[in-house]
Amino acid sequence: MRVLVTGGAGFIGAHTCRALAAMPEVGNVTVLDDLSSGSLANLDGVEADIVTGSILDRDLLTDLIAGVTHVIHLAARPSVPRSLADPLASHAVNATGTLHLLEACRASRPHVILASSSSVYGDRPEPRKHEDLPARPLSPYGAGKLAAEAYALAYAHSYGLPVLPFRFFNVYGPLQTAGHAYAAVIPAFVSAALRGEPVPLHGDGGQARDFTYVRSVTEVLTDAAARQVTSAKPVNLAFGTRVSLRHLMDLLAEIVGRVVEPVSLPPRRGDIRESQASSRLLRELFPDVRPVSLEDGLRTTVAWFEKGRVPGVDAEVGMPV
Numbered sequence: 001m002r003v004l005v006t007g008g009a010g011f012i013g014a015h016t017c018r019a020l021a022a023m024p025e026v027g028n029v030t031v032l033d034d035l036s037s038g039s040l041a042n043l044d045g046v047e048a049d050i051v052t053g054s055i056l057d058r059d060l061l062t063d064l065i066a067g068v069t070h071v072i073h074l075a076a077r078p079s080v081p082r083s084l085a086d087p088l089a090s091h092a093v094n095a096t097g098t099l100h101l102l103e104a105c106r107a108s109r110p111h112v113i114l115a116s117s118s119s120v121y122g123d124r125p126e127p128r129k130h131e132d133l134p135a136r137p138l139s140p141y142g143a144g145k146l147a148a149e150a151y152a153l154a155y156a157h158s159y160g161l162p163v164l165p166f167r168f169f170n171v172y173g174p175l176q177t178a179g180h181a182y183a184a185v186i187p188a189f190v191s192a193a194l195r196g197e198p199v200p201l202h203g204d205g206g207q208a209r210d211f212t213y214v215r216s217v218t219e220v221l222t223d224a225a226a227r228q229v230t231s232a233k234p235v236n237l238a239f240g241t242r243v244s245l246r247h248l249m250d251l252l253a254e255i256v257g258r259v260v261e262p263v264s265l266p267p268r269r270g271d272i273r274e275s276q277a278s279s280r281l282l283r284e285l286f287p288d289v290r291p292v293s294l295e296d297g298l299r300t301t302v303a304w305f306e307k308g309r310v311p312g313v314d315a316e317v318g319m320p321v
C-alpha cells in the first residue's frame with residue numbers, strides 16, 4: 001500500500017500516519033498538508049514523506065495521487081465557529097478542495113477514505129443519528145462536509161471510484177490543541193482544569209456528545225484502507241455513547257483530582273443539542289473494532305496535557321495513542 005494522507009500533520013492525521021507507518025503492508029506514507037492548523041511536530045518520529053502544500057493546488061494533487069494506491073482525505077478547515085466567521089474559505093477547502101482531490105483520483109482510481117462530520121445532521125430531532133436520516137446542516141461547515149461526501153459518492157457512482165465517506169463525531173485525544181478560539185471541548189476543558197481555571201461552558205451543559213477516542217478512529221481508518229472497504233452511503237464513525245458536558249466535567253474532576261467549575265458562556269450559534277451516532281453500520285463493516293472507553297481515553301489525554309509531552313515521543317514511552 002502507498003498511502004496519501006491529506007491533513008496528515010493535523011490531530012487525527014498525525015495519529016493515522018503513525019498507525020499506517022507501523023503496518024507491514026504499507027510501503028509508503030505521504031502527507032500533504034498546508035500546516036494551517038496542523039504542525040510538523042505532530043509527525044516527529046513518523047516515517048512519512050511530507051509535502052507542504054494545499055489540496056487547492058490541482059497540479060500538486062495530480063502528481064501525488066499518480067503514485068499512490070490509497071488516499072485518506074482529512075485536510076479541512078475544521079470547526080463550526082470558524083466556518084461562521086468565514087464561510088467562503090470553509091467552502092473552498094472543505095467542498096471545492098475535496099472535489100479537486102476526487103477529480104485527481106479519477107484516472108488512477110485509488111481507494112479513497114474521507115472525513116465528513118456529524119454536523120451534517122444539524123438539529124435533527126431523532127436522538128440517534130443514523131445514516132438514512134435526511135441531512136439538515138446548520139452551519140457552513142456542515143454544509144461543506146455534506147457537499148464533500150455527496151461528491152465522493154457521486155464519483156463512486158459516475159466513475160467507479162472506490163470510496164468510503166465517514167462521519168466523525170467528537171474525536172479527542174493527545175495532539176488535539178487548546179488555547180485557540182476554535183478549540184474543541186475536551187482539550188479546552190482539560191487544559192483549563194489542569195491550570196485550575198474554570199472550564200468554558202457554552203449553554204447549560206446539558207448538550208450531549210458522542211466522544212470518540214482518536215485511537216478508535218485510526219483503527220477503523222487503517223483497517224478500512226487495508227481491506228479497501230467501500231460504502232454506498234456515509235458511515236458514522238462513533239460508537240453511540242451519550243455524554244453531557246456536565247458529565248464530562250464531573251469525570252474530568254475525578255481524573256484531575258480537583259473541583260472543576262464552569263464559566264458560563266452564551267450558547268454558540270450552530271451548536272447542536274444532541275449528537276449521538278447510531279453505530280449499527282460501522283459495527284457491521286468493522287465487527288472487530290473495540291472502542292476505547294471515555295474514562296481511559298480521557299485519562300490518557302489528561303496525562304498527555306499534564307506532561308506537556310513532545311508528540312513524537314509518546315509512542316516510545318508507551319503512551320497508548
Ligand code: NAD
Binds near residue numbers: 036039118170
Ligand atoms: P486538524 O485541524 O488537526 O487537521 C486538519 C489538517 O488539515 C491540518 O493539519 C491542516 O493544516 C490541514 N489543512 C487545512 N487546509 C488544508 C489545505 N487547503 N491543504 C492541505 N491541508 C490542509 O483537524 P482534525 O480534528 O484532525 O480533523 C481531521 C478531519 O476530520 C477534518 O476533515 C475534520 O473536518 C474532520 N472531523 C474532525 C472531527 C473532530 O472531532 N476532530 C469531527 C468531525 C470531522
